[in-house]
Amino acid sequence: MNLKEFFEASKENNNNNKKEILEYINQFKNKESENNFKIKKSNVRAFLTLLDxxxxxxxxxxxxGDYDVDGMFSTALLIESIKNISYAMLKNNEYDVSKIKNFLSKLSFKIPKRLDGYGLNIDKxxxxxKFADCLIVLDSGTNTxxxxxxxxxxxxxxxxxxxxKQDIEKNDNIINPNINGDLKISTGVNNCFK
Known part of the structure; x- marks a missing residue:
C-alpha cells in the first residue's frame, strides 16, 4: 500500500466511522427515550448548590473519575461544563471575577489507575x-x-x-438512572451531558 492508498483508506474509514457513530447516537437516543431517563430538578439544584x-x-x-474511557471522558466533559456554568454565573453578575477565578484555579480531578480497582471505597x-472540601464522583460510587x-x-x-441495588432515589446528590437494571444502554458521560 502506498501513501496515497493509505490516505484514501483512512478517509473511507473515517466516513464509515462517522456513519456508525451517528447510527449509535440515534440508537442511544431511542433507547434513552424508551427508558425515559430524566434528571430531577432537585438533582440540578443540589449540584448547583454544591458549586455555589x-x-x-x-x-x-x-x-x-474512573480509569476507563467513559470515566475519563465524563471527567473532561464535567470540567468543561463547570467552567461554562461558572462563566455564565459571572455574566449574570452572580459572582465577581476573583471568586470565579479562585474557584476554577482550585478545581482539580483524579483519575485512578486500573490497578487501584473499581470505584471509590472508604479508604480511597x-x-x-484530604485534598478537597467537596467531591464529585463520576462513573462509579453507587455500588460501594x-x-x-x-x-x-x-x-x-x-x-x-x-x-x-442501593436505595438512592431520595438522594438529590446522587444521579443514577440504572436503579432497576432496565437501562441497557447507559454511560456515565450521558449523565454529565444531561
Missing part, C-alpha cells in the same frame, strides 16, 4: 478527601460502601450509571 458553596466559600472541588475516599457516606453528605455528588 464552593465558589462562595472558597472551597476546593475535586472530580474523581479518606485519601482524596462509599455510597452510604455520600447519602449523608451534601459536599459529595455522584453521577453513575451502573446497576445498583
Amino acid at each position: 458553596d464552593c465558589i462562595q466559600n472558597n472551597k476546593k472541588l475535586l472530580i474523581y 475516599y479518606e485519601k482524596v478527601s 460502601e462509599f455510597c452510604d457516606i455520600a447519602k449523608k453528605n451534601n459536599t459529595i455528588f455522584i453521577f453513575d450509571h451502573h446497576y445498583t
Whole structure:
C-alpha cells in the first residue's frame, strides 16, 4: 500500500466511522427515550448548590473519575461544563471575577489507575478527601460502601450509571438512572451531558 492508498483508506474509514457513530447516537437516543431517563430538578439544584458553596466559600472541588474511557471522558466533559456554568454565573453578575477565578484555579480531578480497582471505597475516599472540601464522583460510587457516606453528605455528588441495588432515589446528590437494571444502554458521560 502506498501513501496515497493509505490516505484514501483512512478517509473511507473515517466516513464509515462517522456513519456508525451517528447510527449509535440515534440508537442511544431511542433507547434513552424508551427508558425515559430524566434528571430531577432537585438533582440540578443540589449540584448547583454544591458549586455555589464552593465558589462562595472558597472551597476546593475535586472530580474523581474512573480509569476507563467513559470515566475519563465524563471527567473532561464535567470540567468543561463547570467552567461554562461558572462563566455564565459571572455574566449574570452572580459572582465577581476573583471568586470565579479562585474557584476554577482550585478545581482539580483524579483519575485512578486500573490497578487501584473499581470505584471509590472508604479508604480511597479518606485519601482524596484530604485534598478537597467537596467531591464529585463520576462513573462509579453507587455500588460501594462509599455510597452510604455520600447519602449523608451534601459536599459529595455522584453521577453513575451502573446497576445498583442501593436505595438512592431520595438522594438529590446522587444521579443514577440504572436503579432497576432496565437501562441497557447507559454511560456515565450521558449523565454529565444531561
